[in-house]
Amino acid sequence: MSDRYDVVVIGAGPGGYVAAIRAAQLGFKTACVESRNSLGGTCLNIGCIPSKALLQSSEKFAEAGHALAEHGVKVGDVSLDLDAMMGRKDKVVTTLTRGVEFLFRKNKIEWLKGKGRITAPGRIAITGPDGAMQEVEANSIIIATGSQSTPLPGISVDEKRIVSSTGALSLDRVPERLVVIGGGYIGLELGSVWQRLGAKVTVIEVLDHIVPNMDRELGAALQRVLARSGMEFKLGTKLAGIRERQDGLELELEGAQRQMLVADVVLVSVGRRPYTKGLGLEEVGVAHDAGGHIVVDDGFATNIPGIYAVGDVIRGPMLEHKAAEEGIALAERLAGQKPHIDYDAVPAVIYTWPEVASVGKTEEELKAAGIPYRTGKFPFTANPRARCNGFTEGFVKILGEAESDRVLGVHIIGPDAGTLIAEAALAKEFGASAEDIARSCHAHPTLSEALKEAALAVDGRAIHI
Numbered sequence: 001m002s003d004r005y006d007v008v009v010i011g012a013g014p015g016g017y018v019a020a021i022r023a024a025q026l027g028f029k030t031a032c033v034e035s036r037n038s039l040g041g042t043c044l045n046i047g048c049i050p051s052k053a054l055l056q057s058s059e060k061f062a063e064a065g066h067a068l069a070e071h072g073v074k075v076g077d078v079s080l081d082l083d084a085m086m087g088r089k090d091k092v093v094t095t096l097t098r099g100v101e102f103l104f105r106k107n108k109i110e111w112l113k114g115k116g117r118i119t120a121p122g123r124i125a126i127t128g129p130d131g132a133m134q135e136v137e138a139n140s141i142i143i144a145t146g147s148q149s150t151p152l153p154g155i156s157v158d159e160k161r162i163v164s165s166t167g168a169l170s171l172d173r174v175p176e177r178l179v180v181i182g183g184g185y186i187g188l189e190l191g192s193v194w195q196r197l198g199a200k201v202t203v204i205e206v207l208d209h210i211v212p213n214m215d216r217e218l219g220a221a222l223q224r225v226l227a228r229s230g231m232e233f234k235l236g237t238k239l240a241g242i243r244e245r246q247d248g249l250e251l252e253l254e255g256a257q258r259q260m261l262v263a264d265v266v267l268v269s270v271g272r273r274p275y276t277k278g279l280g281l282e283e284v285g286v287a288h289d290a291g292g293h294i295v296v297d298d299g300f301a302t303n304i305p306g307i308y309a310v311g312d313v314i315r316g317p318m319l320e321h322k323a324a325e326e327g328i329a330l331a332e333r334l335a336g337q338k339p340h341i342d343y344d345a346v347p348a349v350i351y352t353w354p355e356v357a358s359v360g361k362t363e364e365e366l367k368a369a370g371i372p373y374r375t376g377k378f379p380f381t382a383n384p385r386a387r388c389n390g391f392t393e394g395f396v397k398i399l400g401e402a403e404s405d406r407v408l409g410v411h412i413i414g415p416d417a418g419t420l421i422a423e424a425a426l427a428k429e430f431g432a433s434a435e436d437i438a439r440s441c442h443a444h445p446t447l448s449e450a451l452k453e454a455a456l457a458v459d460g461r462a463i464h465i
Helices: 014-025 041-046 048-066 082-106 185-196 216-228 320-334 363-369 384-389 417-429 434-439 449-458
Strands: 003-010 030-034 110-113 115-120 123-127 133-143 147-149 177-181 200-205 232-235 238-245 248-254 259-263 265-268 272-274 307-309 348-350 355-360 373-379 395-401 407-414
Touching: 003 014, 003 115, 014 030, 014 041, 014 082, 014 320, 041 048, 041 082, 048 082, 048 185, 082 110, 133 320, 177 185, 177 248, 177 259, 185 200, 185 216, 185 265, 185 348, 216 232, 216 355, 216 363, 216 395, 216 407, 248 265, 348 417, 355 417, 363 373, 363 407, 373 449, 384 449, 395 434, 395 449, 407 417, 407 434, 407 449, 417 434, 417 449, 434 449
Parallel strands: 003 030, 003 133, 030 110, 133 307, 177 200, 177 265, 200 232
Antiparallel strands: 115 123, 123 133, 147 272, 238 248, 248 259, 348 355, 355 407, 373 395, 395 407
16 A cells, blocks of 8 residues: 555645645645755755855955955955855755755655656655655645756756856856856856856846846846946857867857857856656646646646646746745645735845845836836935945835836845845735835835835935935
């Protein structure tokens, strides 16, 4: 007899492990299938967490070398211990993945170690690390296997000289010349890490602008700041090929004119795609779209009864917090509750410096939809806390519906934008107006006052500009 569970989750990333925890909290007998040696999926092991650890460490290195003197702090010569930096990153990852293991034990969730394959509705075969087979049954199967880096045709990633985001997190030296293929979130964040540590970074982007999913004004502002820090951009340019040569890698580029570029390391970062390999979806008949995303209804149900999917394997932004919210919502739906996710209130953050954060509609989207709106902007140059902190780059922009004043979108580039956007996401979730934000008392002196002033500016009555 095979083991039977109420819920079995395939994949222990943020969507999967959170779904498992919430299901267990709701009284379901729950198991989670995961083939890695540690829980947490791509995010905790080779994605969000290690990259943010390196971003924080590299930021401190750059600050020590260039910014502390302005504050009257003299540190002398600053040197890099890359091994120690990587060791700290690994320790952060280990601490958090072990934390998920603790949560599994606390909530009595069984970790089924191995690769899972759906053999029939309600049945999963698991191949363990030693090759042993196990079969379990479940009333509900949740697919939460996440995503993987999108390859470039004809480009072979060896994770040493030509790397994906995984390899870029573990380089054993600072490359003299790093070329990033793709001007999206991941490429800019990892490019920032190595640029701060001393690499000459060039970003190749096939479009005429970076971070295409964000408000264009934010993307342009971010490009200007990164360019001033030494990062070079080649927009409207396509990688035609890579050849090895004695002094590095030679890249052939196609744009307004053909050109050659030499690099020591090339980071291929052109997006991510759903990871569903080996799950048996075709055999069972689970529908997917042309992009490989599993097709689900508003309740995350596939076309096969009892099989559900959340996170990067379904359509929508490939974000940890989006996957986690879906995992929670699905578990609650299985328990008979009726949760709802407002995808227009899901924030997005780029953890460069300055940070960039956004929630809701962009100006381009509002214009395309013909929605009348008013804009309120406030620069961090006029924010006292930003001035005290020594970083005044950037601004807050709020887009309010012209007639109702309802907040349609908030876009921030500046210090700690990733934290500031939380207030905007809450405003979106509750259907707040710009006036609601403007009338809320914000502590002084704080960076969040810039959000209040931008809300006031929607009505043309900002105080400090």
